[in-house]
Amino acid sequence: MANNPNEIKSETHSTGVSNLLHKELILVGVEAANWQEVLTLLADQLYQAGYVHESYLQAVLNRERQFPTGLRTAEVAVALPHTEKEHVLKPAVAVAILAHPVTFGEMGTEDQTVPVEIVFMLSILEPDEQVTWLSRLVSTFQLEGFLPLLKSAVDSATAYQHLLDALEFIRLAEEED
Amino acid sequence: MAHKVILVSCVSGMATAETTAAKIRKIAAERKWDVSVKVAEFRKLKEAVPGCDVLVQIAPSDPTDYGIPKISGVPFLTGFELDKTIQALDEIINAEPSTKPVESE
Numbered sequence: 668m669a670n671n672p673n674e675i676k677s678e679t680h681s682t683g684v685s686n687l688l689h690k691e692l693i694l695v696g697v698e699a700a701n702w703q704e705v706l707t708l709l710a711d712q713l714y715q716a717g718y719v720h721e722s723y724l725q726a727v728l729n730r731e732r733q734f735p736t737g738l739r740t741a742e743v744a745v746a747l748p749h750t751e752k753e754h755v756l757k758p759a760v761a762v763a764i765l766a767h768p769v770t771f772g773e774m775g776t777e778d779q780t781v782p783v784e785i786v787f788m789l790s791i792l793e794p795d796e797q798v799t800w801l802s803r804l805v806s807t808f809q810l811e812g813f814l815p816l817l818k819s820a821v822d823s824a825t826a827y828q829h830l831l832d833a834l835e836f837i838r839l840a841e842e843e844d
Numbered sequence: 845m846a847h848k849v850i851l852v853s854c855v856s857g858m859a860t861a862e863t864t865a866a867k868i869r870k871i872a873a874e875r876k877w878d879v880s881v882k883v884a885e886f887r888k889l890k891e892a893v894p895g896c897d898v899l900v901q902i903a904p905s906d907p908t909d910y911g912i913p914k915i916s917g918v919p920f921l922t923g924f925e926l927d928k929t930i931q932a933l934d935e936i937i938n939a940e941p942s943t944k945p946v947e948s949e
Contacts, residue, residue: 794862809923
């Protein structure tokens with residue numbers, strides 16, 4: 668872990684938001700009947716854009732079945748599907764804002780479910796390097812009103828801007844500490 | 845206060861555990877806890893537990909008793925009921941060295 672705040676900052680600007688979040692990997696109004704459809708759609712986006720191997724799709728489906736990633740938050744439930752790094756080429760986050768809630772298994776449970784409205788599919792290569800960014804992404808879930816705002820985005824560009832704004836807000840809040 | 849070791853575990857020791865560990869390190873710094881935070885993947889949890897004082901587990905669902913207090917790390921990801929979780933961790937961190945855990949409320 669970098670202890671020097673300047674290191675963290677430069678890492679954020681070079682390999683952070685700008686390289687991990689992409690407008691074309693943010694889908695809004697996604698119609699899906701089940702979690703498998705959502706994961707297939709997002710994994711296909713990552714594959715087509717060159718971020719993951721073809722094997723990523725099957726791997727992420729298997730892992731979600733075995734170790735679900737649905738999370739209840741205070742406002743809008745989310746899911747964070749991801750899988751082993753051997754299926755990953757480059758780090759990225761693909762986002763699906765769902766037109767209707769889709770049932771996911773709840774992380775850390777055998778049989779609980781959660782009605783998920785926003786899915787963040789993580790393609791992670793080196794958790795040590797991406798942890799600052801992931802930690803900020805997760806922090807945005809805790810900003811009151813942020814997930815409802817993101818859910819309401821009418822297009823990818825708006826959703827992208829909401830995410831950038833929230834991440835920047837978190838980064839600035841960290842600097843004040 | 846004796847130094848305590850917090851062990852964070854998820855399925856692969858990747859995204860979720862590393863993220864949770866980062867959150868805990870930040871909270872620990874704010875609260876001046878004398879702790880170190882380690883990450884382990886689920887398959888290697890048994891080997892990782894010795895020397896640790898508390899296990900923060902995110903997934904999978906796991907009824908195993910590792911002989912140290914265990915709390916869910918999910919609130920560090922969601923913020924949902926995070927205060928309670930921090931409070932529980934605080935009580936473990938600040939417990940006297942000889943005491944085993946830990947009345948949860």
